[in-house]
Amino acid sequence: MHPETVHITSYRTHLWILITLLALTFVTITVTWIDLSALTVLVALVIASVKAYLVLTNFMHLKFESSLFRVFIGMVLAIYVLVILFTLSDYLFR
Amino acid sequence: MEHRDDIGAKLGMWVFIFTEILLFGGLFLVYAIMRSSYSNEFHQAAHHLNAFIGTINTVVLLVSSATVAMSITAVQKGNRRLAVILLFITLLCAAVFMVNKYFEWGHKIHIGLYPGSDLMVSLSHGQVMFFSLYFFMTGLHMFHLVVGGIILTIAMVKVQSGTINADRYVLLENGGLYWHLVDLIWIFLFPLLYLIT
Numbered sequence: 167m168h169p170e171t172v173h174i175t176s177y178r179t180h181l182w183i184l185i186t187l188l189a190l191t192f193v194t195i196t197v198t199w200i201d202l203s204a205l206t207v208l209v210a211l212v213i214a215s216v217k218a219y220l221v222l223t224n225f226m227h228l229k230f231e232s233s234l235f236r237v238f239i240g241m242v243l244a245i246y247v248l249v250i251l252f253t254l255s256d257y258l259f260r
Numbered sequence: 261m262e263h264r265d266d267i268g269a270k271l272g273m274w275v276f277i278f279t280e281i282l283l284f285g286g287l288f289l290v291y292a293i294m295r296s297s298y299s300n301e302f303h304q305a306a307h308h309l310n311a312f313i314g315t316i317n318t319v320v321l322l323v324s325s326a327t328v329a330m331s332i333t334a335v336q337k338g339n340r341r342l343a344v345i346l347l348f349i350t351l352l353c354a355a356v357f358m359v360n361k362y363f364e365w366g367h368k369i370h371i372g373l374y375p376g377s378d379l380m381v382s383l384s385h386g387q388v389m390f391f392s393l394y395f396f397m398t399g400l401h402m403f404h405l406v407v408g409g410i411i412l413t414i415a416m417v418k419v420q421s422g423t424i425n426a427d428r429y430v431l432l433e434n435g436g437l438y439w440h441l442v443d444l445i446w447i448f449l450f451p452l453l454y455l456i457t
Contacts, residue, residue, distance in 0.1 A: 174336045175329065184326035191318050191450075195311075198455040210451035217447045225329045226440045227433075232267070235274060242278045246285045250292075257293055 173230040183224045190217050266430040273434040277441050280404075284445050287397050291452060294393065298386025305383075305390035306456050308373070313364050314454035317357050318446065324353035325443040328412065328436045331419075338426040340419050347416040350439070354409045361402055365395075394453055401449060404442050411435040 194213045198206055223229040228236060295302050327346045334343035372379040375395055380388060415435045418424040424432050 172336065175333055177330055177333055180326050180329045180333065183329075184322060187322045187326075188319060191315070191322065194451050194455065195315060198451070207452075207456065210455060211448075214448050214451055218444055221325065221440055221444055221447070225325055225443075226437055231270070235271070238271075238274060238278070242281060246282065249285070250289055253289055253293065257296075 173227075175224065175227070175230075179224065183220055187217055187220060264428070266428075266433075269430045270433060270437070273437050277437060280441055284397075284400075287393070287400075288448065288452075291393050291397070294386070294389045295456075298384075298389060301384055301386025302390050303456065305387040305394075306453065308368075309394070309454050310364055310367075311454045313360050314450055317360050318450045320353045320356050320360075321443050321446050324350045324357075325440055327353070328439045332429065332432055332436055335419060335424060335429045335432060336426055340422065340425065343419050343432075344416055347412055347419065350412055351409060351416070354405055354412075357405060358402070361398070397449055398453070401442065401445055404438075404445070408435070408439045408442050411438055 190213050194210055197209050197213070222239070228239065327350045331343040331346035331350070334340070334346060368374060373391065374380065375392060380391060383391070412435050415424060415432045418431065
């Protein structure tokens with residue numbers, strides 16, 4: 167038995183998330199064809215982050231878990247950002 | 261009375277996923293540094309990757325992620341038959357991904373492009389870095405795909421037998437989380453390796 171009320175995501179929601187993810191994939195491909203030089207990588211990474219957010223919140227169900235899960239993943243991402251910043255500061259200003 | 265803690269089981273799975281995120285995160289960091297040091301060589305080397313196969317594999321993985329998520333919905337609603345079908349579709353997608361990878365890697369190995377080959381040694385340092393990262397990151401990703409496939413096969417058998425049912429399905433949820441992680445990594449690998457030409 168589940169003491170907490172279980173949230174059941176509908177098939178329709180999953181389908182819409184999938185369609186959005188596929189659409190974003192084709193936006194990425196189109197954008198890299200147009201070639202915005204330096205901006206290309208940035209745009210590709212922003213779109214990838216949006217896709218990752220959709221997967222984490224919906225498919226991985228974070229939207230409906232207790233806030234403890236969100237705090238944890240926030241901390242992990244913060245640690246990763248710190249590692250990136252420290253490494254880049256070393257490489258760029260050595 | 262048996263002790264059960266589904267939240268705890270999921271939290272444990274997430275902690276494991278965090279270590280995976282940091283593992284691949286380290287590789288992405290190496291990629292970022294090397295790319296900024298050898299941007300021209302990375303651009304040239306990326307031309308050799310087959311963006312078409314990469315795109316197909318992206319679509320296949322996204323679909324497989326959605327079918328896993330839907331299989332959980334099916335189990336929660338008590339429709340185990342549909343859940344088994346959806347998980348089977350997921351495994352088919354995984355097989356398609358592997359076959360595509362076989363042709364992709366097979367072609368590169370055929371023309372002599374693999375770590376330690378004469379061709380690879382003759383390339384410039386930046387290109388060697390790109391192809392080394394390409395083989396290592398897609399290889400490690402593929403390894404995760406195989407493990408995820410095994411976990412989901414076990415989950416599928418258990419759904420079929422009724423061990424996983426509308427009342428207890430945390431194994432399927434955790435298997436699903438692992439599968440979505442595989443998808444998550446590919447979401448970043450695909451544009452960074454295949455689309456930066």
